Amino acid sequence: MALTIWCNSKFNAAATELLRAGTQAYRTIFSAHANSSVLTAGQSDPTLAEADIAFGQPDAEDCLRSSRLRWVEVSSAGYTRYDTEEFRLGFQARGAAFTNASGVFADSCAQHLLAMLLSLNRQLPACLRDQLTDHSWHYTERRYASRVLTGQTVLLLGYGAIGRRLTELLAPFGVTIYAVRRQTRSETGVRIVAVEELTRVLPLADHIINILPENEATVSFVNARRLACCRPDARFYNIGRGATVDQPALIHALESGRLAAAFLDVMSPEPLPPDHPLWTTPNCYISPHIGGGRHDQDEALVRHFLANLAAFERGEPMTDRVL
């Protein structure tokens, strides 16, 4: 009997066609509660109970309740809603697989990070502010404030697919890269350090890049105590999750000049309310959680799923398997 694939992601026409063509041999259920944002939690949907495979953002409780489900692929890199002890144990007990789409988003997130780094190094936000306000020409000031990455030190908080891709992109610049993570096994081009060494490494960094996922261990990881270890000319970036930063402490560090600048792609809450102080904190720049964004996102997500579907059928290792 054909396996049943359930999907609650709403894709564009080209990607939908690609998905239909690639799943013709299967029974498919497209949830009536499909959502086009890969960040929004899917609604609970009784039709998931009929599925062997779920693709999109299925409700975590629904997944645990189903006795039939053998594999879930989420259409995002983050998987906070599924990152619980209960979910892990439930899936492992029945030998079910859980994959995410980090392969789709790692490249765009790494490029977004490099865009933020270079943009601050090259004074682009200050230039755009001049252009949007008084058309002033600050040649000398902006020129001498500009920096080259060459010879600078980059510190990554968290090191997975995004960090690995960023390390590749940074290779020609001649930077020193440190990364803090739990498993201290070595990686090419990066000095892996344990969390206990963080206060020693923080003062070395020109750029501190937060790629941490959100879980019990990472909430408010970037706190006042750690920010106090940064150099006053350091720049902070967040492309992980907003809750991993103590935002009032970050605002205080920027206001008091304890930190030179911040560029945040994620924050808490999202959307950031128009009256939130982060919008107007000095030297704080914001992009609305678009790090993973790419023009061809829907097609790339479907291709990622179909490649994993083929591997699942053949019993081969799937890409970006978490459980």
Add this chain to the structure above:
Amino acid sequence: MALTIWCNSKFNAAATELLRAGTQAYRTIFSAHANSSVLTAGQSDPTLAEADIAFGQPDAEDCLRSSRLRWVEVSSAGYTRYDTEEFRLGFQARGAAFTNASGVFADSCAQHLLAMLLSLNRQLPACLRDQLTDHSWHYTERRYASRVLTGQTVLLLGYGAIGRRLTELLAPFGVTIYAVRRQTRSETGVRIVAVEELTRVLPLADHIINILPENEATVSFVNARRLACCRPDARFYNIGRGATVDQPALIHALESGRLAAAFLDVMSPEPLPPDHPLWTTPNCYISPHIGGGRHDQDEALVRHFLANLAAFERGEPMTDRVL
């Protein structure tokens, strides 16, 4: 008898000390008309007549008049004021050398270019505009408008030290790079094409990067006819010289949607007057000729000169020799 070094660049204290320490064995003349901008033409100064070596931005006429001058190093990458038939013939006739500082500025210019490319690909100017205006949160729109460089095509107009460094920086992205220049000898990682092939290659490019110097052959090189060959989703960048672009034609291309965006670090005139239409042309972004800027510019210029001074004394090849 010790050689005489003449200098009309005004450096910061650290670089000045570095220069003094490195030229102790020489007679040095610091011009009374020294200038801290590497873009401003130096004033004519009769003391240049006493010099064997000139460093900075000496007046071109003064250089040609001097019978003693054996080497000039300009403190800039551009050398439009010296790029004349008369200057070339005059220097070659007496066997004098002419070097520029392109080694100092190639890295920062290449990083500035990549900052501009990634910044447009990742929608950063649009995000900053949201932040500076109404704090609106355009998650879906900005996310789907974002692009990855991976798989895109980059076309360089002109290929020298900056283009070579940019090619190195772009290597991990998996882009296709074309470059138009007069000498069609091959280069690693780049498809060199002749000017005659330009109209064939322009429609292939996602990013068109102008690095042309200004001379008789390049004025208004980027004109309406060539802009008409670009794809409507292409982006144009200028880090060469403003006069190499027909600006009214560029403005028209942006206003009519014939071109998606432009990021200009050089324009004509500079400073750009506050009422100039480029400031408010749709999707046109401006930085005030800071591409070469770097925090450590003065020290880097002095180190470049001192390394060439050592080579000059030993009769060895100098870096960035033009004549």
